[in-house]
Amino acid sequence: MHSMKLVNSLGSEKEELRRNPSGKFSMYFCGPTVYNYAHIGNFRTYLLQDVLVRTLEIDGYNPCVVRNITDVDDKTIRDSMKNGVSLADFTGKWEKIFHEDCDALNLRRPDFEPRAAEHIAEQIAMIENLVANGFAYAAADGSVYFKISAFERYGALSNLENRQLKTQTLGSGGERNLVDEYDRENVSDFALWKATKSEDGENFWPSPWGNGRPGWHIECSAMAKKYLGNTIDLHSGGVDLKFPHHENEIAQSECANGEKFVRHWMHVAHLLVDGAKMSKSLGNLYTLNDVLNMGYSPMCLRYALISAHYSQQLNFTPNSLVAAKNALEKLRNFAKTFQQKCPPQRFEIGEWKFFGAAFGALMDDLNTPECLGNIFKAMNGIRGEMRQQSQLFGEFSTIMYCLGLRLTGEEKSVEIPAHIAQLADARWRAKISGDFKESDRLRRELQTSGWLVSDGKDSYALTPLR
Ligand code: AMP
Ligand code: ZN
Numbered sequence: 001m002h003s004m005k006l007v008n009s010l011g012s013e014k015e016e017l018r019r020n021p022s023g024k025f026s027m028y029f030c031g032p033t034v035y036n037y038a039h040i041g042n043f044r045t046y047l048l049q050d051v052l053v054r055t056l057e058i059d060g061y062n063p064c065v066v067r068n069i070t071d072v073d074d075k076t077i078r079d080s081m082k083n084g085v086s087l088a089d090f091t092g093k094w095e096k097i098f099h100e101d102c103d104a105l106n107l108r109r110p111d112f113e114p115r116a117a118e119h120i121a122e123q124i125a126m127i128e129n130l131v132a133n134g135f136a137y138a139a140a141d142g143s144v145y146f147k148i149s150a151f152e153r154y155g156a157l158s159n160l161e162n163r164q165l166k167t168q169t170l171g172s173g174g175e176r177n178l179v180d181e182y183d184r185e186n187v188s189d190f191a192l193w194k195a196t197k198s199e200d201g202e203n204f205w206p207s208p209w210g211n212g213r214p215g216w217h218i219e220c221s222a223m224a225k226k227y228l229g230n231t232i233d234l235h236s237g238g239v240d241l242k243f244p245h246h247e248n249e250i251a252q253s254e255c256a257n258g259e260k261f262v263r264h265w266m267h268v269a270h271l272l273v274d275g276a277k278m279s280k281s282l283g284n285l286y287t288l289n290d291v292l293n294m295g296y297s298p299m300c301l302r303y304a305l306i307s308a309h310y311s312q313q314l315n316f317t318p319n320s321l322v323a324a325k326n327a328l329e330k331l332r333n334f335a336k337t338f339q340q341k342c343p344p345q346r347f348e349i350g351e352w353k354f355f356g357a358a359f360g361a362l363m364d365d366l367n368t369p370e371c372l373g374n375i376f377k378a379m380n381g382i383r384g385e386m387r388q389q390s391q392l393f394g395e396f397s398t399i400m401y402c403l404g405l406r407l408t409g410e411e412k413s414v415e416i417p418a419h420i421a422q423l424a425d426a427r428w429r430a431k432i433s434g435d436f437k438e439s440d441r442l443r444r445e446l447q448t449s450g451w452l453v454s455d456g457k458d459s460y461a462l463t464p465l466r
Contacts, residue, residue: 142195
């Protein structure tokens with residue numbers, strides 16, 4: 001039986017994922033910080049992880065997925081206090097919204113979705129273990145730090161080996177790292193436990209070092225151990241988590257457990273918008289709701305976000321939703337031609353006749369763009385009587401399951417008012433005749449009227465702005 005091959009971001013080699021004949025294939029994904037809407041960049045990562053899990057499931061790996069909920073950290077505490085509500089009420093509301101978005105995008109729920117605030121005891125136990133074995137130390141204020149000089153392999157995942165690590169230890173008087181997120185220029189001992197401060201309000205727990213709360217990194221180490229054991233088969237997150245979060249997870253888990261933490265790392269490259277990092281201040285941050293308000297369905301967004309390879313940055317433009325909508329329409333029309341005629345039938349994996357190349361692309365480093373290309377290639381070669389075969393239906397629905405593309409329901413079509421269509425048409429004609437001044441003027445006029453024009457090679461698309 002062939003195996004899934006995936007590039008391991010620790011070492012960058014393409015490796016086979018080892019099957020676990022007697023048990024489950026254990027996977028841990030770093031989950032959302034529930035203090036605001038998840039944005040479409042977050043969903044890119046969750047969606048590609050979802051395609052991985054679905055493909056592994058179809059291929060008999062028996063995956064078991066843990067994805068945590070970060071409900072205690074600098075941001076959740078800050079914003080719950082700002083809103084004058086309890087941390088649990090505040091994060092509960094955002095967790096519910098996150099789940100609604102996930103359901104709309106047809107993301108499978110993980111097998112376990114533990115909340116950090118409900119696993120304080122496990123986190124304290126792991127910190128106690130690290131202190132007892134000389135990997136961590138308590139400072140005078142009651143905070144506890146991980147001593148990175150005590151872990152030789154620190155930095156292997158993000159190639160920090162040749163850097164001068166600042167390893168300030170207790171009593172040195174130097175500044176230690178109390179913030180959860182920091183960059184490579186600020187490598188230093190990081191907080192496992194943070195002594196309570198006035199701005200934390202009521203959000204603290206008792207511990208052997210006094211009242212406080214866990215640092216961000218320890219939650220994943222403690223919850224991965226509880227639900228999946230000391231060594232997990234695959235761990236994944238967006239590329240921004242490689243350093244420091246995943247580096248710190250490795251250090252904590254390997255020092256506390258004395259065993260290898262993760263067999264295989266997978267990092268998803270970032271989603272950019274108009275070539276730039278998404279951020280509220282640039283005004284280019286999109287949520288699922290924003291995409292729905294532009295007149296596209298959650299499936300359109302799903303298609304657009306999975307259509308590029310996970311290791312490549314993806315530049316999101318409204319045009320990619322137009323392309324996704326057209327592609328989904330083709331898949332839907334194809335499904336309609338045979339769905340009524342054959343009863344759904346479970347397809348036996350390994351006997352592909354039509355969509356083997358598409359599935360093969362997923363099994364080879366989760367190549368979603370090649371998979372989609374191969375689906376359309378195969379569809380073009382399917383003629384009349386072949387559509388009667390239940391095998392074809394079985395294969396098609398299996399490959400749609402892997403990609404998580406739900407084909408029921410129609411796309412909501414965008415109504416373009418006649419005067420807008422006329423303006424857009426005039427702009428296109430000005431553009432192709434070389435009158436760029438006029439075409440720019442018309443583009444601005446359209447934008448003021450609430451419509452974005454994006455040009456393709458031979459045509460243009462109109463997208464309503466929010
Ligand atoms: P957060 O809620 O910020 O902890 O992020 C949740 C997940 O989304 C993590 O795996 C991040 O690495 C990932 N992520 C954050 N921003 C982006 C982005 N622009 N593109 C892809 N993934 C992202
Ligand atoms: Zn994590």
